Amino acid sequence: MTGIPLAPDRPAGKSGDKFKLGDFAIDEYRPIKVVAIGAGFSGIIAGIRFPQRIQNIDFTNYEKNAGVGGTWYLNKYPGVACDIPSHCYQLTFEENTDWSAFYSPGSEILAYLERVVDKYKLMRYIKLQHELIHARYDEPSAKWHLRLRRPAINSDSTAGIHFEEFEDTADILFTGLGSLSQWTWPDIAGLNEFKGTVLHTAQWDESVQDWGTKKVGVIGVGSSAIQIVPALQPKVAHLFNYVRGKTWIASPFAIAKLAALTHDSKSDNYSFTDADKKAFKDREYYKAFRHDLEAHIHTAYPVVLRGSALQQWAQKAFKQSMINKLEKKPWISDHLVPDFSVGCRRATPGPGYLDSLTRDNVDFISTPIKRITATGIETIDGHHQELDAIVCATGFDTTFQLPFPFIGRAGVSLQDAYKPHPITYLSVCVPGFPNWFQALGPNSAVSSGSLMVILERQIEYAIKATLKLQRERLKSIEVKKEAAQDYDEYIEHYFPTTVYSEKCRSWYKMGKEEGRVTGLWPGSCLHALRVLEHPRWEDFDYEPLNEIKNRFHWLGDGQTYNDKTKTGDRAWYLRDSEVDIPPSKL
Template identity: 65%
Template structure:
């Protein structure tokens, strides 16, 4: 038996055979540089700006956002009454508590300030390039990179005379946080451009600086029409009602308004009545500053929030109880105008449309200066709105709270393998893999894309975990020296099959016009995930890498080439920590069983 270099595993290789490939001249953890580009600086983009630099070694990271400020939807939307429609304390990052929310449903500017504060604290701003708009994304298969066309203002451009230039960037990984409700639409109503008064869209409110109230301070003698009864209109109507002479709410459909169940939970914890968008007192905030109390308070709210998924399923006790409770609450709040209740309370199930609490909306409809108009609009004239029954409503201002394009067919070219566009892939409706990626589009991951919404639960937590998934995929590409990682078509098709089997069991499949179904009454559900919020978090916690196809970065036909030269970088260079497995972050101390 030999123990020399010519032994069994010596220079002649295993069993005397010469190795058929050369070892890589790199260590197993000598990671290749990765260029990661994120599109969007909203909730997802800020989380990406924290997690990618934190967890991906040797990463070259940038965030492009077309807006002049960060915050995504909370930057774009500035309409009257803009606020969170779930409890503020459940709409924040898991790792960054905010104990200073002013009210149960925090106003939009406050949420934007929170996001700005988080970005500043975690030094995300250094990665963000504002007023940089994605104009095209093209997968280059030979390189294994995304080629991106970006538009930005010229250095000497002014707000009054904007001039632009385009440049190209490349990315090993593309992460998009473009937002589900970011592409707003004008309503398809004849004559919209003929109106001689002021026309506003809820997503393009005419506010540059200051508060929205500054823009309506001279509306005291105005007659204002608000088109719609979705979540935006439900916030706009009570905000404008005391500011204008007359307000007409043009309502085509019906909608449920939620009872304040979490407000009651908050009241139980704080020991007093907190219904009606409770304004938190200094005493409340002082209690929140106690980390133990706040942690329990937040847990109580989110635990309750994650207990109502059954109400989205057909025929469940929770769905029937919700219908009964919401009907009673809406009738009570519309006691002065029972005729409105008959028109507004739906036949379809609770949560078929996006559910909102709408504090103050029903009460505003009962005010003397508000008209609730259910007759359909025929056309818009120079002076107002003509209805199909021949009546005409003279107006000074028309507010279109008429929603967004939820087809996910972006206005710019998004081109994957073999020249196939995302627009083609999403026709007639989007098909994805776990709402994260699409076959034929390697090294691309998205947040808040198709089927990313939920009828209950914390959206912020979901967006965080979608970022985490993209980070894990990036680490796999980097660690195993892969050029591309692309989900298999079969995996997309089978997730689609699951989706088609799931939604008929839910209230979402009932007949109601909703952005969940791309603005249609019936058809494909593209807005929400086929399962609960908690179900989704579990589903994406551990990526199924077997659902993906891979291309190696190096032209070597051996799956273990990424092992490199048989050592780690710190060993080779005698630098850094060579006992890292003993660090507090690495050691997993098991609990001692009590029995």
């Protein structure tokens, strides 16, 4: 045997002229600095997994708010709750058997996140009230340069809070900013002229009390409005819900499971009893309950496929359900029940919303608003309603345009790169922005299934890339433009097969009635998990450290760290955790 001949452009002896073995063991991992932005679900998962998976890591999490929890810290309006089953809205590895209800209040979700932070001692990494205001990738060093703002250490409390700015850098930048984090005021003339109380659901003032004498106008029919209306209805003198569009009020996620718990097909929520919670303490029982519930919510995916049998059933069933609940004021159905398919706009279970609309102290107003005056709201038909308070349940900026400069390679801003719509690679990274990964970026969310497991997989993806960068001693890792363009082409061909391409105003389409779907993953939740499971490293470009071009420089000096130091386990491959024993019958 003569072996494999060398390539003609690399004769023997030539490649080694300038090459030198590394002075490190192959598993003597170089230090790597990771900065995470945001301490909501994504940042909390990152705070657990990055230090767990990566050795020799310097990890910091900057959070702009005064507490952890992200959207669950900010949103404290009456009635705020989870709109998917609570037992599906938790981490795969951190179960909670004490949820109070099938759809639990936001305060319980925040408390859950705070417990997770305490259990895993994440405050050693988290810096609260540290807001990212500028991010720039530096090409020579392949580091992210970050400018942050925080309260000044020596701030004089009597003169108000003063802020100071400082700089930091990162080898890897991970952002968990959330797709619903920048709340917006409605574009209605005269909003600033109103002399009464004006509130936004995402900036709730808990000091506002004495609702019993107030006439309150709630603007909106999204998830926030659907939750706050039934919460305020029993507390106010009169409530006026101003609704511009139509929406499905139903639970496509787990309606059968809810009915099984309540023994009532018309129930829209269920409070777990002490007996339920006691039963959940049985590890095997709870494991089966949770698995069955989560498996069930994944069966809802076909409802989004145009013309599917499940879509046809859903439209008929949900329409009848809404009509039945609005029986006392049947005319509301004409203005609220959609003519678009279930799922085009996010459907919500909306416990109590339809019932509250039929109460004597609630008016449903579908006439468009003309303007807001000093004392109330005037609609285009000339009617003026005197109000004491206006609640704007008008949602968030869903264009993925960050409120601060985010600059990648060659000085290109992410804001420009995301026009006319965001183009990403599997939602986790963007060409031209090396060493940056994100969770809940464009095309991340799912209309059915577990969002938590999506977040976990996105973070594991970022970790795998970070490990590759560290292990192979790379300077940068950047997705190829061609790969992102191919993914974009896939997205363009997928969504026309779904109901999302129908005409309906939705945050899925950046708040527009028609156009590019940027909010949702192009496929089922389970599809996303499979896609993110194994990175396609061939879709990335790499730069070596120290201008060393030989791709095997990372092999080091031919030793492992245990060889080099004559310490540690030198038969680690025989540990129980390492040995994979096949079944006796394959």
